[in-house]
Amino acid sequence: xxxQRCDKEAHFHITELLGPKPVEIHLxxxxxxxYLSESPNEAVAAAGAAASLAxxxxxxxxxxxxxxxxxxxxxxxxxxxxxxxxxFRTQGRLGCANDYTCFRKELENLLMHIHxxxxxxxxxxxxxxxxxxxxxxxxxxxxxxxxxxxxENYERAGQIRDEIRRIETQVKQNRS
Amino acid sequence: MIVTIDDLLxxxxxxxxxxxxxxxxxxxxxxxxxxxxxxxxxxxxxSQQDRERIQDIxxxxxxxxxxxxxxxxxxxxxxxxxxxxxxxERQLMSREHAEATHPRALVIHPTERFSLxxxxxxxxxxxxxxxxxxxxxxxxxxxxxxxxxxKHVVYAFDEKLGYLTACPTNAGTGMRVSVMLxxxxxxxxRQIEKVFRxxxxxxxxxxxxxxxxxxxxxxxxxxxxxxxxxxxxQEILKNVGDIIPTILNYExxxxxxxxxxxHDQLYDRIxxxxxxxxxxxxxxxxxxxxxxxxxxxxxxxxxxxxxDIPFINDLFLHTQPAHLQKxxxxxxxxxxxxxxxAKFLREQLGRRASAGQQKPQ
Numbered sequence: 407x408x409x410q411r412c413d414k415e416a417h418f419h420i421t422e423l424l425g426p427k428p429v430e431i432h433l434x435x436x437x438x439x440x441y442l443s444e445s446p447n448e449a450v451a452a453a454g455a456a457a458s459l460a461x462x463x464x465x466x467x468x469x470x471x472x473x474x475x476x477x478x479x480x481x482x483x484x485x486x487x488x489x490x491x492x493x494f495r496t497q498g499r500l501g502c503a504n505d506y507t508c509f510r511k512e513l514e515n516l517l518m519h520i521h522x523x524x525x526x527x528x529x530x531x532x533x534x535x536x537x538x539x540x541x542x543x544x545x546x547x548x549x550x551x552x553x554x555x556x557x558e559n560y561e562r563a564g565q566i567r568d569e570i571r572r573i574e575t576q577v578k579q580n581r582s
Numbered sequence: 583m584i585v586t587i588d589d590l591l592x593x594x595x596x597x598x599x600x601x602x603x604x605x606x607x608x609x610x611x612x613x614x615x616x617x618x619x620x621x622x623x624x625x626x627x628x629s630q631q632d633r634e635r636i637q638d639i640x641x642x643x644x645x646x647x648x649x650x651x652x653x654x655x656x657x658x659x660x661x662x663x664x665x666x667x668x669x670x671e672r673q674l675m676s677r678e679h680a681e682a683t684h685p686r687a688l689v690i691h692p693t694e695r696f697s698l699x700x701x702x703x704x705x706x707x708x709x710x711x712x713x714x715x716x717x718x719x720x721x722x723x724x725x726x727x728x729x730x731x732x733k734h735v736v737y738a739f740d741e742k743l744g745y746l747t748a749c750p751t752n753a754g755t756g757m758r759v760s761v762m763l764x765x766x767x768x769x770x771x772r773q774i775e776k777v778f779r780x781x782x783x784x785x786x787x788x789x790x791x792x793x794x795x796x797x798x799x800x801x802x803x804x805x806x807x808x809x810x811x812x813x814x815x816q817e818i819l820k821n822v823g824d825i826i827p828t829i830l831n832y833e834x835x836x837x838x839x840x841x842x843x844x845h846d847q848l849y850d851r852i853x854x855x856x857x858x859x860x861x862x863x864x865x866x867x868x869x870x871x872x873x874x875x876x877x878x879x880x881x882x883x884x885x886x887x888x889x890d891i892p893f894i895n896d897l898f899l900h901t902q903p904a905h906l907q908k909x910x911x912x913x914x915x916x917x918x919x920x921x922x923x924a925k926f927l928r929e930q931l932g933r934r935a936s937a938g939q940q941k942p943q
Contacts, residue, residue, distance in 0.1 A: 486623075487623045487624075487627045488627070489626070489627060497626065498749060499624065499625070499626045499703070499748045499749055500624055500626075500748055500749070500750070501623055501624055501626055501627035502622075502623040502624055502627060503618065503620060503624070503738035503740075503746040506740055506743055506746050506753075507740075513750060516750055517743070517750055517753060517811055520750060520751055520808075520809075520811075521753075521754065521809045521810065521811040521812050522809065522812065523809075523811055523812020523813070524742070524743070524811065524812070525742060525811075525812055526740070526741075526742060526743055526744025526745075526753075526754045526755070526811060526812065527812065527813065527814050528744065528754065528755045528757075528813070528814035528815050528816075528817075529725070529728075529745075529755060529814075529815055530739065530744070531732055531736075531737055531739050532729070532732065533732075537736070538620055538736070538739075541620040541621040541736060542620070542621075544621045544622075545621065545622060545623050548629075548631075548632070549623070549627075552629060577621075
């Protein structure tokens with residue numbers, strides 16, 4: 407494949423994610439240097455952690471994924487909080503603790519990139535979290551209740567509310 | 583005992599006491615822990631109700647524990663802009679927390695040694711501060727506050743990834759250690775960039791006085807860890823703690839170099855700064871900080887004898903826009919602030935200088 411900017415052989419295949427849709431770019435060794443120096447790195451560095459995180463992700467994913475793979479990945483969504491991978495990728499903030507489970511593979515790559523490590527060592531809560539699944543389900547149920555209310559499906563909202571109360575009581579009883 | 587935010591005004595916050603180890607250069611040691619409650623979505627997906635409930639849960643925790651006796655619980659969204667700015671200037675909360683629009687709160691201990699931000703980027707940001715270089719004491723305190731809260735709530739925690747946070751840059755320990763340094767000599771000798779570059783290689787970040795994106799006003803710099811996952815809290819403390827003596831040594835060497843090689847110019851610079859602060863009629867916050875920075879160094883080096891470090895630290899804070907307006911007792915626009923700031927500095931420094939002269943030699 408030839409470089410898009412000159413006639414030399416393209417050795418670098420970049421997926422540019424800054425636009426509304428991923429675009430593939432193919433460049434040679436000389437043009438890639440020029441291309442990367444055009445990137446708005448300095449502006450991003452000043453904009454704080456969220457933006458630089460997003461930047462890190464963009465760079466990292468640009469080398470490892472094709473546009474097609476990425477489009478598929480972007481549509482992944484968390485069943486608990488509803489955030490899509492695309493939303494996370496563009497905002498740099500996760501929607502709930504369960505995202506660490508449902509985007510595990512991608513996040514472990516990212517965490518490795520940021521921290522050089524993916525195994526926590528250090529402080530842990532003194533009591534084991536017995537009900538973490540129940541607590542997570544509360545996040546999903548509260549969201550579903552809001553959605554039911556928004557859709558004026560009050561019967562369903564009422565059912566969910568009872569379910570939430572049941573779980574809240576259960577958690578409280580087990581804790582004390 | 584503090585009842586309102588204004589009760590803080592005339593108190594010297596922990597971070598400006600000017601005491602503790604290495605306090606000629608190290609202003610303060612600060613540690614924050616990011617924590618989230620397992621039963622709520624993170625901030626970006628939290629509803630108004632979620633946020634209010636999180637706030638209520640933490641309010642309940644505070645009522646139950648003696649550690650939080652006498653704390654001030656502040657609903658940030660109900661504060662005036664001036665009050666919010668005032669709390670940012672005192673380093674009790676972040677600018678992001680001040681500027682957000684959703685329900686959020688701040689808990690302040692009367693000593694200002696710890697505070698909690700509720701509904702910031704994470705549900706909870708627990709912060710402890712110590713004057714001077716005091717990493718271990720700071721960790722003990724923040725850890726104690728964290729343990730106390732954890733007795734009553736379930737944190738989002740993963741066996742492999744540790745404490746789960748809204749931004750993956752904080753996952754694991756959720757811990758950010760920041761040491762604030764006053765380094766005017768490295769700035770004058772233009773060596774500061776070199777120090778920053780070597781810190782970056784060690785995965786340490788450098789920021790200005792008021793955190794991300796803020797410029798190095800008054801030659802204050804915060805050095806903090808970037809890695810939060812895969813290292814224990816003790817290792818992170820050690821990573822930061824190990825490098826600080828080296829940086830202090832650079833700054834001290836630069837000061838000695840200036841004293842020895844360009845004594846007259848240094849003494850002139852410091853004396854002029856002191857002179858302007860005592861006589862100016864109009865002065866901006868930036869200029870005041872810049873000049874106070876020289877005076878502070880002059881005091882540490884014994885070139886100015888009638889002032890002390892805690893007093894200069896107070897002036898840094900009291901000449902900030904919100905503090906100044908509260909001291910004057912009214913809201914002022916930028917021009918009036920510059921007039922009042924100059925007047926305030928003349929009064930403070932004039933009073934000090936005459937008191938100094940009366941001392942028997």
